[in-house]
Amino acid sequence: MVETKNIHSEKILIIDFGSQVTQLIARRVREIGVYCELMPWDCDVQFMKDFNPNGIILSGGPESTTEAGSPRAPEWVFEANVPVLGICYGLQTMSMQLGGKVEGSTHREFGYAAMDLVEACPLFDGLSDHDGQKKLDVWMSHGDKVTIIPEGFKVAGKTDTCPYAAIYNEEKQYYGVQFHPEVTHTKQGAEFLRRFVIDICKLHGLWSPSAIIEDAVKTIKEQVGDSKVLLGLSGGVDSSVTALLLHKAIGSNLTCVFVDNGLLRLNEGQQVKDMFEGFGLNIVYADAEDRFLDALKGKSDPEDKRKAIGHTFIDVFADEARKLQGVDYLAQGTIYPDVIESAASKTGKAHVIKSHHNVGGLPDDLKFKLVEPLRELFKDEVRRIGVELGLPVKMVQRHPFPGPGLGVRVLGEIKKEYLELLRKADDIFMQELNSSGWYDKVSQAFTVFLPVKSVGVMGDGRRYDYVVSLRAVQTVDFMTAKWAELPYDLLGKVSNRIINEVNGISRVCYDISGKPPSTVEWE
Numbered sequence: 001m002v003e004t005k006n007i008h009s010e011k012i013l014i015i016d017f018g019s020q021v022t023q024l025i026a027r028r029v030r031e032i033g034v035y036c037e038l039m040p041w042d043c044d045v046q047f048m049k050d051f052n053p054n055g056i057i058l059s060g061g062p063e064s065t066t067e068a069g070s071p072r073a074p075e076w077v078f079e080a081n082v083p084v085l086g087i088c089y090g091l092q093t094m095s096m097q098l099g100g101k102v103e104g105s106t107h108r109e110f111g112y113a114a115m116d117l118v119e120a121c122p123l124f125d126g127l128s129d130h131d132g133q134k135k136l137d138v139w140m141s142h143g144d145k146v147t148i149i150p151e152g153f154k155v156a157g158k159t160d161t162c163p164y165a166a167i168y169n170e171e172k173q174y175y176g177v178q179f180h181p182e183v184t185h186t187k188q189g190a191e192f193l194r195r196f197v198i199d200i201c202k203l204h205g206l207w208s209p210s211a212i213i214e215d216a217v218k219t220i221k222e223q224v225g226d227s228k229v230l231l232g233l234s235g236g237v238d239s240s241v242t243a244l245l246l247h248k249a250i251g252s253n254l255t256c257v258f259v260d261n262g263l264l265r266l267n268e269g270q271q272v273k274d275m276f277e278g279f280g281l282n283i284v285y286a287d288a289e290d291r292f293l294d295a296l297k298g299k300s301d302p303e304d305k306r307k308a309i310g311h312t313f314i315d316v317f318a319d320e321a322r323k324l325q326g327v328d329y330l331a332q333g334t335i336y337p338d339v340i341e342s343a344a345s346k347t348g349k350a351h352v353i354k355s356h357h358n359v360g361g362l363p364d365d366l367k368f369k370l371v372e373p374l375r376e377l378f379k380d381e382v383r384r385i386g387v388e389l390g391l392p393v394k395m396v397q398r399h400p401f402p403g404p405g406l407g408v409r410v411l412g413e414i415k416k417e418y419l420e421l422l423r424k425a426d427d428i429f430m431q432e433l434n435s436s437g438w439y440d441k442v443s444q445a446f447t448v449f450l451p452v453k454s455v456g457v458m459g460d461g462r463r464y465d466y467v468v469s470l471r472a473v474q475t476v477d478f479m480t481a482k483w484a485e486l487p488y489d490l491l492g493k494v495s496n497r498i499i500n501e502v503n504g505i506s507r508v509c510y511d512i513s514g515k516p517p518s519t520v521e522w523e
């Protein structure tokens with residue numbers, strides 16, 4: 001039998017100087033097939049050493065190396081005897097630390113630049129974006145620039161405004177680029193990164209969906225052994241993939257609890273049942289609609305509603321957990337960006353938070369150990385392994401749905417009647433988005449119920465009925481978002497159908513607010 005290689009035996013360390021796109025570097029490296037971790041530049045050096053990387057990437061960052069006290073790469077980076085790639089700020093600090101010079105500039109370069117290739121450098125050899133010319137289209141975003149390169153370095157690329165757009169020291173295997181290869185605007189960015197990770201760091205690319213699954217299954221088995229594991233299954237991508245991985249590893253020792261909080265979309269509970277039927281999972285369905293609606297009675301403040309929903313979830317989940325005997329572990333679908341973010345917000349250091357993300361608030365009699373099989377994975381990796389595990393592509397590509405569900409999409413106090421109207425209207429919007437092909441072109445779309453009545457005319461009579469608003473946004477990270485320019489004929493069709501088919505709604509609006517200043521959700 002051929003021995004399968006440990007997928008963590010090849011790894012790249014990404015030292016984060018705080019750029020907005022550092023996570024993109026990590027995602028690109030993973031796409032190339034190599035495991036990587038992000039660590040902040042001021043993280044404990046021993047921790048970096050223990051990681052024992054095969055190569056190091058220094059990220060971009062918002063600061064200026066010319067300012068006193070600005071971040072530096074730990075000196076260990078240049079003693080570790082592995083290839084180093086500096087990107088933007090990473091290039092500048094590397095240049096400075098190795099004896100070169102960086103100067104501030106009043107001119108900020110932002111956007112495309114054509115880089116002339118001046119020396120045969122292994123990162124770029126043979127590449128061209130301009131027929132017959134040694135030129136590459138790259139994406140720049142910087143103010144400062146390197147003005148003297150360190151001894152032993154050669155220039156690989158330059159632009160009209162940036163004489164050292166790419167430099168390298170072949171003997172030491174140090175490379176630096178002023179542009180951003182991780183963004184798709186740099187056309188050959190993925191290829192430069194592949195050359196660095198695979199050719200220069202001499203790695204093979206062991207990180208693939210099937211290998212990740214195999215590794216996760218092995219790790220889960222080692223961690224939980226014969227113990228029983230409990231998982232809250234929402235039907236979202238993360239909990240669904242967590243469920244399938246655990247099921248593959250421990251079979252019937254996994255019990256999933258699906259809480260129907262009465263705030264789900266049309267037929268959602270049934271769809272989750274149908275989806276998992278074929279997988280043979282142990283699923284307990286807790287029909288808790290009445291408990292949630294009771295808890296929400298009289299509450300109209302969004303934060304009060306969120307708290308009531310959160311507390312009721314814990315209560316229902318705890319009741320179900322108590323009914324099951326001998327459960328030692330609680331599984332959670334925590335993913336890598338949650339790990340990085342919670343670490344950054346707590347301590348600024350990504351690695352110190354190994355035990356973060358407890359389902360906050362479970363009562364004291366329920367003390368579980370945690371198993372979090374997705375905590376190394378980015379969302380796109382979770383989706384890929386979901387498909388590999390047999391989840392329908394449509395399901396893994398679904399828009400995000402907030403935990404409090406329709407509870408924050410019926411404005412003000414929740415009533416069952418409002419939820420029912422909203423479910424029908426939202427289902428029509430989703431059907432039309434899907435059939436027009438727009439579902440996949442927007443990042444999130446949904447309908448909001450406004451508990452106000454407006455007048456309408458139906459046949460001979462006047463109708464005094466409720467209003468809904470459609471919302472569709474496009475965004476990369478949900479921190480900012482633009483409203484989607486859905487075609488008028490699509491909006492018109494959705495509006496006609498809702499008013500004709502949903503008895504109780506007489507007016508449909510389209511939300512044309514961006515984030516900021518508005519948020520994606522209305523509450």
Ligand code: XMP
Nearest residue numbers: 306400401402403404444478515519520521
């Ligand atoms: P906002 O409204 O903050 O939404 O612009 C950004 C993203 O977060 C989702 N969201 C939530 N998700 N619990 C969740 O699990 C919540 O309370 C919540 N509020 C907003 C929202 O759907 C969007 O994807």
